[in-house]
Amino acid sequence: MIFPPLADWDRRAARRGALDGVFLLGTVEPYAYHLPSCPLTTGRRAGLMAFASEAQARAAGLRPCQRCKPHRRHAVQGDGLDVFQALSERLDRAPATVADATHLATWAGLCEPALAVILADHAHATADAWLTHKRVAFAADRLLGQAATVADACEAAGFPSARAFDRAFVVAMGMTPDAYRRLGEAPRFTLRLPADYRKAAVLAYQGRDAEGLAERTDAATVWKALGTPDGPAVVAIRFERRAAHVEVTSDHALGTASFALLHRDVRRILGLGHDIRPFEAAHPTLVAPRRGLRIPLIPRAFDALCWAIIGQQINLSFAGSLRRELIRLAGERVGDMIVHPTPDAVARIDPDELLRRRFSRAKTRYLIDTAKAIIAGDLDIEGLADGSAVEAERRLTALNGIGTWTARYVMMRIGFADAAPVGDSGLATALERLHGLDMRPDAVATARLMAAYAPWRSLASMHLWASL
Numbered sequence: 001m002i003f004p005p006l007a008d009w010d011r012r013a014a015r016r017g018a019l020d021g022v023f024l025l026g027t028v029e030p031y032a033y034h035l036p037s038c039p040l041t042t043g044r045r046a047g048l049m050a051f052a053s054e055a056q057a058r059a060a061g062l063r064p065c066q067r068c069k070p071h072r073r074h075a076v077q078g079d080g081l082d083v084f085q086a087l088s089e090r091l092d093r094a095p096a097t098v099a100d101a102t103h104l105a106t107w108a109g110l111c112e113p114a115l116a117v118i119l120a121d122h123a124h125a126t127a128d129a130w131l132t133h134k135r136v137a138f139a140a141d142r143l144l145g146q147a148a149t150v151a152d153a154c155e156a157a158g159f160p161s162a163r164a165f166d167r168a169f170v171v172a173m174g175m176t177p178d179a180y181r182r183l184g185e186a187p188r189f190t191l192r193l194p195a196d197y198r199k200a201a202v203l204a205y206q207g208r209d210a211e212g213l214a215e216r217t218d219a220a221t222v223w224k225a226l227g228t229p230d231g232p233a234v235v236a237i238r239f240e241r242r243a244a245h246v247e248v249t250s251d252h253a254l255g256t257a258s259f260a261l262l263h264r265d266v267r268r269i270l271g272l273g274h275d276i277r278p279f280e281a282a283h284p285t286l287v288a289p290r291r292g293l294r295i296p297l298i299p300r301a302f303d304a305l306c307w308a309i310i311g312q313q314i315n316l317s318f319a320g321s322l323r324r325e326l327i328r329l330a331g332e333r334v335g336d337m338i339v340h341p342t343p344d345a346v347a348r349i350d351p352d353e354l355l356r357r358r359f360s361r362a363k364t365r366y367l368i369d370t371a372k373a374i375i376a377g378d379l380d381i382e383g384l385a386d387g388s389a390v391e392a393e394r395r396l397t398a399l400n401g402i403g404t405w406t407a408r409y410v411m412m413r414i415g416f417a418d419a420a421p422v423g424d425s426g427l428a429t430a431l432e433r434l435h436g437l438d439m440r441p442d443a444v445a446t447a448r449l450m451a452a453y454a455p456w457r458s459l460a461s462m463h464l465w466a467s468l
């Protein structure tokens with residue numbers, strides 16, 4: 001997201017400093033971002049990059065210039081987090097009071113392009129997509145357990161018509177508002193799948209553990225063990241043409257809140273909810289071999305974080321065996337499967353137990369410290385995906401042992417659309433091949449190459465991995 005457009009700015013005004021704080025300029029040598037007035041940007045008509053925000057410049061791998069110190073100026077004016085949180089809070093409370101994106105911008109005291117930048121940075125979404133997402137979530141909350149009628153939920157969420165409500169709800173939730181309203185009446189539900197849906201990617205991802213403790217697959221079904229407020233359960237997701245039929249089994253009586261959680265988990269496992277068409281239209285060559293690919297998300301953020309910590313600097317099969325050890329050691333059994341351990345269970349593990357099971361000292365400490373930080377309330381791990389992306393990356397990298405790669409990996413697996421796990425060796429290899437480079441790009445070069453895929457860097461990473 002670049003604002004204002006690169007070709008458009010008044011260079012004399014820029015030199016005067018009149019545009020400082022409005023946008024940022026990136027240079028290749030040094031690989032840094034600057035205030036538009038910085039002398040290091042003058043006389044460099046070619047190779048200058050314009051960035052709407054610090055978040056965008058940093059995502060492209062640039063560091064603040066030591067000379068003009070753009071981070072100081074932007075720190076004073078803020079990164080838009082306050083505005084994002086105020087808008088988010090209003091939409092969570094009363095989405096019908098906001099008519100459209102223009103109205104949202106006016107309420108925040110911003111022009112629409114400035115709002116677009118804030119939402120690109122913090123929500124990884126356009127204003128329209130974010131508004132619809134908030135309206136659907138609000139309506140779903142009202143519908144659950146038949147608390148509201150479909151018509152009342154539609155009106156309270158601020159949809160302009162029943163038809164618009166129905167269409168947006170089906171795209172986001174995989175079922176009609178009326179079907180969602182009855183969720184939990186029976187231990188099964190069905191999600192509609194898009195015409196181009198690729199179940200193979202989901203089956204391969206969920207089948208990655210040969211022993212299938214927490215998830216397993218056959219040719220057309222995924223089984224996943226998941227915790228709920230009422231006790232552990234197993235969802236069996238069976239693919240048929242254009243639909244995924246879900247059967248829930250549990251020894252406990254599950255309430256509607258548990259069903260809503262499992263419904264959300266299944267949507268995440270299936271990678272539904274994001275519109276992939278704009279990305280596919282913008283990058284036809286990259287997507288051609290596998291159109292319809294979506295990101296299979298990890299339904300619980302703590303599971304994603306543990307997997308990312310375990311996977312640091314070791315190969316995939318060793319990581320897989322360590323994950324099995326963790327699940328066996330601290331997970332809750334349900335039938336012949338085991339639910340991935342909760343932060344409580346991981347925090348209670350005796351470190352020696354992990355060391356005996358071939359976890360390094362560093363991994364052992366990172367896992368247990370992270371679990372303890374979550375229990376202490378220092379990190380709302382399961383709430384991250386509903387908040388700001390900038391804040392999520394900041395909070396994750398503040399943890400001991402969590403760097404940019406781990407944070408971005410977790411972010412892409414919990415649903416942020418524009419998070420490239422730079423520093424990933426597979427991603428670097430894929431980019432090296434795609435661009436015919438002489439050597440594997442380092443983290444900074446990877447970030448720079450991935451900037452071409454903004455604002456869809458998560459899905460682009462998925463395609464690049466799949467190209468290997």
Ligand SMILES: [Zn+2]
Pocket residue numbers: 033034035038039040065066067068069
């Ligand atoms: Zn500078």
